[in-house]
Amino acid sequence: MKIAAKTPRPPRNTDWKGEKGFTGMRNAGQGSSHESRATSNEARSSSSWPDDIHRVLTDANVRQVGYVPDSGHARLIDLVRADKRMRAIPLTTEEEGAALAVGAWLGGERSVLLMQSSGAGNCINMLGMVNECRVPLLTLVTMRGQWGEFNPWQVPMSQATVPSLAAIGVVVQGVDRAAEVGETVAAAARLAFSTCRMVAVLISQRVVGAKQFK
Numbered sequence: 001m002k003i004a005a006k007t008p009r010p011p012r013n014t015d016w017k018g019e020k021g022f023t024g025m026r027n028a029g030q031g032s033s034h035e036s037r038a039t040s041n042e043a044r045s046s047s048s049w050p051d052d053i054h055r056v057l058t059d060a061n062v063r064q065v066g067y068v069p070d071s072g073h074a075r076l077i078d079l080v081r082a083d084k085r086m087r088a089i090p091l092t093t094e095e096e097g098a099a100l101a102v103g104a105w106l107g108g109e110r111s112v113l114l115m116q117s118s119g120a121g122n123c124i125n126m127l128g129m130v131n132e133c134r135v136p137l138l139t140l141v142t143m144r145g146q147w148g149e150f151n152p153w154q155v156p157m158s159q160a161t162v163p164s165l166a167a168i169g170v171v172v173q174g175v176d177r178a179a180e181v182g183e184t185v186a187a188a189a190r191l192a193f194s195t196c197r198m199v200a201v202l203i204s205q206r207v208v209g210a211k212q213f214k
Helices: 019-027 034-059 071-082 095-106 117-133 152-167 178-195
Strands: 062-067 087-090 110-116 137-142 171-175 198-203
Touching: 034 062, 034 071, 034 178, 062 071, 062 095, 071 087, 071 110, 071 137, 095 110, 095 117, 095 137, 110 117, 117 137, 117 152, 117 198, 137 178, 152 171, 152 198, 171 178, 178 198
Parallel strands: 062 087, 062 110, 110 137, 137 198, 171 198
Antiparallel strands: none
16 A cells, blocks of 8 residues: 655744754765765755745745746745645736735735746836835745746846846845755845845746746
8 A cells, every 4th residue: 555655844943044954954965975965965956945945934934925827936836835824825917026015014924926037027116115115025036038048038038137126226136056045045034024125036047947848
């Protein structure tokens, strides 16, 4: 008789910054088997970075997760939907996520906005309100128009994502290694919620993977 494997639940951690776990991940390869462990960690991280993000969001007490459906965030969205401590909120457009962040903060809760780089330009006007009101906004952006992109329409907004967000006052932090996604999001969450600022983590297409439509 086969026993179905249970998906492990993220650990309950009172340290919302989630830094200790990711420090341990970095140091796990030390010793005589450094190279083999590092290779193993890299392979694991390439497929588990959404799980790392979910653990960070849990530790950061994020309760509302706004998203526009995106294959790059599909695994993370599924984890949020299965987590009774969080509410997954599908959006019609990315700018609704800015309004969601304001409402959540006024109601005493933390939120995060998940989107693709192609939707970053839709948020600019609404982000001006968030900036003026000094509401913390953490957004996680999966990039298109970069490594291995096949669709030429994705390239212009990809090139404009960083300057557009920076111009409206968003602190932009990029990550291009799967093993560093968790700790980067943890640091961004601390910055956003501790200083009441808008912070965007741009997850490279090299991490997410290039799409192929046939």
